[in-house]
Amino acid sequence: MTTIQxxxxxxxxxxxxxxxxxxPPSLFGSACNQxxxxxxxxxxxxxxxxxxxxxxxxxxxSEGKIYSYTVIRQAPGGRKTPYTLAYVDLTDGVRVMAQxxxxxxxxxxxxxxxxDIRPVGxxxxxxxxxxxxxxxxxxx
Amino acid sequence: xxxxxxxxVGMVRFGKYDPSVTFERLAVEAANGALRDSGAxxxxxxxxxxxxxxxxPVAGQRVATExxxxxxxxxxxxxxxxxxxxxxxxxxxxxxAGLYDVVLVIGAEKMTDRVKGGVTPDANxxxxxxxxxxxxxxxxxxxxxxxxxxxxxxxxxxxxxxxxAHSMNNPYAQYQHRVTLEDVLNARPIADPLGLxxxxxxxxxxxxxxxxxxxxxxxxxxTSARPEVRAIGLVSGTxxxxxxxxxxxxxxxxxxxxxxxxxxxxxxxxxxxxxxxxFTIAEIVRLEGLxxxxxxxxxxxxxxxxxxxxxxxPVNPSGGLLSRGHPVGATGxxxxxxxxxxxxxxAGLRQVENARLGLAYCKGGTVSGTDGASVTTVVMSL
Numbered sequence: 001m002t003t004i005q006x007x008x009x010x011x012x013x014x015x016x017x018x019x020x021x022x023x024p025p026s027l028f029g030s031a032c033n034q035x036x037x038x039x040x041x042x043x044x045x046x047x048x049x050x051x052x053x054x055x056x057x058x059x060x061x062s063e064g065k066i067y068s069y070t071v072i073r074q075a076p077g078g079r080k081t082p083y084t085l086a087y088v089d090l091t092d093g094v095r096v097m098a099q100x101x102x103x104x105x106x107x108x109x110x111x112x113x114x115x116d117i118r119p120v121g122x123x124x125x126x127x128x129x130x131x132x133x134x135x136x137x138x139x140x
Numbered sequence: 141x142x143x144x145x146x147x148x149v150g151m152v153r154f155g156k157y158d159p160s161v162t163f164e165r166l167a168v169e170a171a172n173g174a175l176r177d178s179g180a181x182x183x184x185x186x187x188x189x190x191x192x193x194x195x196x197p198v199a200g201q202r203v204a205t206e207x208x209x210x211x212x213x214x215x216x217x218x219x220x221x222x223x224x225x226x227x228x229x230x231x232x233x234x235x236x237a238g239l240y241d242v243v244l245v246i247g248a249e250k251m252t253d254r255v256k257g258g259v260t261p262d263a264n265x266x267x268x269x270x271x272x273x274x275x276x277x278x279x280x281x282x283x284x285x286x287x288x289x290x291x292x293x294x295x296x297x298x299x300x301x302x303x304x305a306h307s308m309n310n311p312y313a314q315y316q317h318r319v320t321l322e323d324v325l326n327a328r329p330i331a332d333p334l335g336l337x338x339x340x341x342x343x344x345x346x347x348x349x350x351x352x353x354x355x356x357x358x359x360x361x362x363t364s365a366r367p368e369v370r371a372i373g374l375v376s377g378t379x380x381x382x383x384x385x386x387x388x389x390x391x392x393x394x395x396x397x398x399x400x401x402x403x404x405x406x407x408x409x410x411x412x413x414x415x416x417x418x419f420t421i422a423e424i425v426r427l428e429g430l431x432x433x434x435x436x437x438x439x440x441x442x443x444x445x446x447x448x449x450x451x452x453x454p455v456n457p458s459g460g461l462l463s464r465g466h467p468v469g470a471t472g473x474x475x476x477x478x479x480x481x482x483x484x485x486x487a488g489l490r491q492v493e494n495a496r497l498g499l500a501y502c503k504g505g506t507v508s509g510t511d512g513a514s515v516t517t518v519v520m521s522l
Contacts, residue, residue: 067284071331
């Protein structure tokens with residue numbers, strides 16, 4: 001398992017350190033040793049039971065279903081529209097907000113999706129790597 | 141501890157002002173209106189509290205200088221869309237603590253020349269990195285509310301129809317015209333299922349109040365009753381875990397309880413509400429979170445006219461953010477102006493009959509993973 005490293009020479013970097021790894025594509029969270037609740041992104045305490053006894057880095061489930069979604073058709077800051085944003089409920093109890101790459105007319109609540117790590121933008125000539133979800137039946 | 145009273149208010153009409161009309165000028169006009177309304181003179185003001193988001197560094201001091209109030213303690217307060225009410229809360233606490241007897245509170249914002257296409261969380265927020273904008277959060281809430289409670293798109297749209305009908309009688313409102321259900325449903329889509337008329341506009345404006353202890357009221361020569369600020373709740377969001385209900389509005393519940401407990405009231409006692417309807421669906425779920433409307437019934441209540449003036453619980457007689465406009469840092473104080481006019485029976489054709497106890501709610505900002513950033517609940521009574 002490798003995390004993306006940032007260096008002066010690197011042509012790409014993650015949107016934020018410590019959120020995910022590329023191979024296999026997975027999100028990192030923390031897991032509470034007391035109440036077993038998992039959290040994304042990882043935190044040094046458990047937001048559910050307030051315990052400090054947490055596993056600092058666990059691999060989260062990479063599949064889940066859409067809890068709610070919206071197609072954004074106007075956005076500030078020159079962001080290209082439309083795009084789809086959703087709450088994805090992972091099979092291990094974690095909720096993640098992320099964009100969904102799927103035809104708009106196929107979107108629905110409870111739609112099964114899976115994680116994909118990919119380039120999501122560019123900043124100062126550097127490719128930004130982030131995470132999106134795609135329909136589960138979509139071929140790898 | 142001393143009680144706090146609103147001795148007078150002032151406000152400029154919200155709307156889109158020319159870039160040559162400055163933040164300072166809007167704030168000064170609202171503040172001078174409050175000074176006139178209360179009969180206070182400059183030398184009677186002991187401190188100035190200013191709420192704003194986009195006003196820039198020491199905006200409050202820039203305004204105080206133009207007001208001729210230089211030298212006083214001036215503080216700037218930022219809690220995004222709850223900034224104005226947060227400034228009021230600081231003033232209320234200072235009066236309770238016995239520090240001052242007469243203070244000036246201003247909420248002000250000049251947005252139209254610096255914000256385009258909608259407001260967003262801080263760029264470093266993880267949700268913002270995914271493309272989250274404020275509209276998106278409310279669209280996600282609306283879709284889930286419709287799925288969970290069987291509410292219709294039309295019922296949610298009725299919040300805008302109702303609030304625009306109210307604002308026709310508010311001379312301070314940015315929009316003072318009727319909109320129809322068809323107008324709302326056919327408006328340009330912004331974030332499905334919400335369209336342009338489900339969203340409050342980007343606006344300029346300012347609103348102000350003179351807040352006094354009883355001693356301060358006497359100093360101003362005020363002998364008749366003025367609305368008392370009974371309590372101001374302030375809470376922040378908490379991290380949610382698991383597959384929680386996005387419309388549970390725990391943050392609103394906690395903010396409501398804090399204010400009800402401090403004021404010694406129950407939600408059933410409230411006669412009129414100024415609600416932070418930054419988006420149509422927000423008015424519905426927040427009223428439910430506050431315990432003012434049963435869970436899942438807010439959309440039907442709106443469509444049935446129960447939240448209209450003359451209904452069971454009039455909400456936003458001013459027209460709310462959807463119609464009065466939403467200069468974010470000014471909104472909390474505009475709500476306080478409206479409650480003042482309602483409780484003083486000075487609201488003209490939008491007057492709620494027998495309004496004795498009012499609640500004003502603001503929610504400001506988002507923090508990734510939480511149910512919000514800040515919520516204020518102002519309880520006022522005559």
